[in-house]
Amino acid sequence: MIQTKHDQDDTAQWQPRIVAFLCNWCSYAGADLAGMSRLSYPASIKIIRLPCSGKVDPMFVLKSFERGADMVLVSGCHPGDCHYTSGNYHARRKLKAFRELMSFLGVDPRRFKFSWVSAAEGAKWSKLVEEITAEARELGPFRTFPEAAKTEASQ
Amino acid sequence: MSPEASTAQSLAQTAAEMLSQGQVALVIGYAPTEGKRLSPPVFVTTPEEAQRLGFDSRCFGNLSVYLWSPQVRQMGKTAVVVKGCDVRAVNVLLRENVIKREDIVLIGVRCGGVGDLPAHKCTVCDCRDPQGCDVVVGDAVDQPDGAAEGRYSAAEALEEKSLDERREFWQRQLDKCIRCYACRQVCPLCYCKRCIVEKSTPQWVETSAHPRGNLSWNVVRAFHLAGRCVGCGECERVCPMNIPLGAINQKMAKLMEDEYDFRSGMSPEEKAPFTTFSTDDTDEGIL
Ligand code: SF4
Ligand code: SF4
Ligand code: FES
Numbered sequence: 071m072i073q074t075k076h077d078q079d080d081t082a083q084w085q086p087r088i089v090a091f092l093c094n095w096c097s098y099a100g101a102d103l104a105g106m107s108r109l110s111y112p113a114s115i116k117i118i119r120l121p122c123s124g125k126v127d128p129m130f131v132l133k134s135f136e137r138g139a140d141m142v143l144v145s146g147c148h149p150g151d152c153h154y155t156s157g158n159y160h161a162r163r164k165l166k167a168f169r170e171l172m173s174f175l176g177v178d179p180r181r182f183k184f185s186w187v188s189a190a191e192g193a194k195w196s197k198l199v200e201e202i203t204a205e206a207r208e209l210g211p212f213r214t215f216p217e218a219a220k221t222e223a224s225q
Numbered sequence: 226m227s228p229e230a231s232t233a234q235s236l237a238q239t240a241a242e243m244l245s246q247g248q249v250a251l252v253i254g255y256a257p258t259e260g261k262r263l264s265p266p267v268f269v270t271t272p273e274e275a276q277r278l279g280f281d282s283r284c285f286g287n288l289s290v291y292l293w294s295p296q297v298r299q300m301g302k303t304a305v306v307v308k309g310c311d312v313r314a315v316n317v318l319l320r321e322n323v324i325k326r327e328d329i330v331l332i333g334v335r336c337g338g339v340g341d342l343p344a345h346k347c348t349v350c351d352c353r354d355p356q357g358c359d360v361v362v363g364d365a366v367d368q369p370d371g372a373a374e375g376r377y378s379a380a381e382a383l384e385e386k387s388l389d390e391r392r393e394f395w396q397r398q399l400d401k402c403i404r405c406y407a408c409r410q411v412c413p414l415c416y417c418k419r420c421i422v423e424k425s426t427p428q429w430v431e432t433s434a435h436p437r438g439n440l441s442w443n444v445v446r447a448f449h450l451a452g453r454c455v456g457c458g459e460c461e462r463v464c465p466m467n468i469p470l471g472a473i474n475q476k477m478a479k480l481m482e483d484e485y486d487f488r489s490g491m492s493p494e495e496k497a498p499f500t501t502f503s504t505d506d507t508d509e510g511i512l
Contacts, residue, residue, distance in 0.1 A: 128448050129421070129429050132441050136431075149504065159502035166510065167451055167480055167499075171444065174383065174476045175399075176392025185512035198512060 086206035088115045088141040088199075089134040093123045093157070096147035096188045103192030111199035114206065115143070122146065124157025128168040131182060141206040143183040151188065158186070180205065181212060228364045232334065233257070233279035235362040236306065239332055241272035243304055249330055250301030253288050254278040266291070270300075280306070280334045280363065282341070287457045289314040290413040293323050304330035304359075308339075309352030313455035313490025314413040316357070320493050321453075323416055333358030337366045345471065346458045349376045357493070380475035395440075401466040402439040404432065408446060408460035408470055414453050421445055443473065451477040452497045455490040 092098040098119045104111060120126065123146025131142045144165060146158040165184055173179040183202055187195050226234070240252040256267035257279040264283040269275050288305050291297050292315070307315060315331065318324045333355030338347035351373070353366045383391055406422070409415045422430045422442060430445060431438030446460075447470075454474045461471040481487045485498040 129441075129445065132444060133429065136437055136441065149508070156502060159504065159506065160499075162506050162508070162511070163502050164499060166507075167477070167484075168448060169510070170480055171447060171451070171473075171477065173388065174380070174391065174473070175395045175440070175444065176388055176390075178388060179510075183512060184510065186508075202512075 084207075084211065086114050086140040086203060086209075086211075087138060088143060088202065088206055089139040090115050090117045090143040090145060091120050091123070091126050091130060092117055092187075093125075093146040093153070094119055094121050095153040096151060097123075097145035097185070097195070099189035100145075100187040100191045100195045103189065104196045105192075107192050109192055109196040111196040112203040114203045115199050122152060122154050122157035123161040124152070124154065124159075126161055126165065128164065131168065135177075135181075135212060138212075140209070140212040141181045141183065141202060143185065143202060145185045145187050148186040148188055178209065180209060229257075229279070229281050232363040236278040236280060236332065236334065237275045239360055239362060240269055240275040240278055240304065243330065244270070244275060245272045248302070249304040251297065252278070252304045252306070252332075253291050253297070254306035254332070255280055255284040255286070255288075257281045257283060268297075278306070280336075282337070282339050284308070284336075285339050285344070285459070285462060287311045287314055287411075287413050287459050289318065290411060290459075292318060292329060292413075293416045298328075302328055302330065304332055306332045306334055307355060307358065308334060308336040309355040310336075310346060310350060310455065310457055311413075312352065312355050312357060314457055316490040316493045316495070317414055317453055317455060318416075320495060320497070326493070331355075331358040331360075333361040335361065335363035335366045344458055344462075345379070346456055349373070377475045377479040379469065379472040380479055383472055384476075396436070398468050399439045399443055400436050401468055402434060402443065403466060404434045404439070404442065405465060407463045407465060411459045411463045412450070413457070413459075414450060414455070415446075421449075443468075443470075446470075447473045447477055450474065452481045452485075452487065452499045453489055454478060 092101060101117060123144055126144050134142045146161060149158060152158040169179050169182050172182060185198055236254060243249045244252060252269040254267055254269065255264040256277045257264040263285050264281060266286055266288055267277050269278065289307060289311050292305060297303055319326055336353055353368050355361055409420060430441045456474060456478055458471055461469060464470055481498055487498050
């Protein structure tokens with residue numbers, strides 16, 4: 071369902087939007103397993119499948135926030151298990167620095183999640199989504215960008 | 226003779242010799258000019274013109290930015306006048322294989338700091354005596370002690386604030402950005418032929434001077450320079466809107482030093498943190 075501006079402002083109805091970038095080989099398969107095992111998890115998460123967590127450019131994360139995500143998750147294979155041997159190690163370095171940069175600029179680092187979920191961890195996936203959705207709900211709508219846009223519109 | 230005049234003389238002499246002996250086709254240096262706030266760059270191709278070269282506390286520019294420009298490269302072997310801090314940018318260009326050492330000649334100049342009130346980078350400078358140059362001119366200068374302290378003071382001052390305060394601060398600052406990209410043009414390390422802000426399929430960064438695109442632009446600029454920026458301060462100096470870009474650069478540089486014991490541009494052989502990884506990197510903050 072497309073959220074309108076109205077129900078975004080109405081906290082009773084408001085559902086967080088979480089964009090998740092999952093690597094094809096572990097986390098996506100993990101999420102798939104959760105589905106196949108009929109484990110339910112909130113529909114707040116919008117999954118985008120990528121070959122590897124190493125493919126995640128910080129630009130993807132920024133763009134998600136720009137387009138209205140309240141939280142972004144990047145998930146890949148556990149260290150040592152990356153299908154391309156080291157994509158997740160590179161991602162770990164880069165994304166940690168990225169989170170620090172965003173936090174320095176005033177974006178709540180809790181809005182940017184990073185996890186390792188293997189193809190066998192369907193249960194972990196469903197629990198994780200449950201947990202971060204609860205956290206996202208607590209944090210409320212991500213307003214930095216819309217707010218900034220509003221300031222400009224009113225000028 | 227004043228120290229400045231004698232430095233100018235050695236610069237002119239060195240450049241004239243290199244040009245007349247055909248060692249280089251071009252010398253890029255500074256031409257201190259009466260009444261100017263800044264000593265502009267000068268491109269010297271004949272021994273006579275070399276007389277214009279000089280060095281003083283108005284030589285802010287980091288001339289290494291010209292080394293990779295196609296116009297300069299097609300002229301042939303180039304000598305460039307560099308301060309100790311500028312050498313760090315040259316080192317990054319070398320380590321990233323943008324230029325080859327044999328294609329350039331480095332004329333180092335000892336520097337006592339630039340600016341009437343010395344620039345922040347000069348108060349924490351630890352490279353007043355340029356390293357790795359082909360020639361070094363100028364009188365010996367004092368190397369300030371305890372330079373490491375305060376290296377990241379601008380970033381630290383902001384880190385102490387709360388998240389909300391920081392957001393408010395940066396929102397105000399970045400709202401000012403007019404997207405002139407002067408910060409990019411002046412950066413010796415922003416050498417991409419096509420910058421991400423110019424890519425339009427898809428449009429990664431909104432191009433109008435709108436708060437949304439402004440944040441993305443400034444995040445991208447900072448992130449693409451993480452582990453590469455040498456803190457020359459040029460971006461902040463040229464920003465017409467006085468956005469404290471140096472604080473963002475410092476934040477990333479501090480991270481690199483704290484996490485990976487790395488300072489960019491200290492040698493042409495170094496390996497930047499983002500070109501490699503360690504299996505021992507922390508899993509902290511990962512679910
Ligand atoms: S201080 Fe600015 S201009 Fe200098 S290297 Fe860093 S980003 Fe580039
Ligand atoms: S120089 Fe300043 S105003 Fe121009 S694009 Fe860079 S940050 Fe924005
Ligand atoms: S393939 Fe899963 S992280 Fe690289």
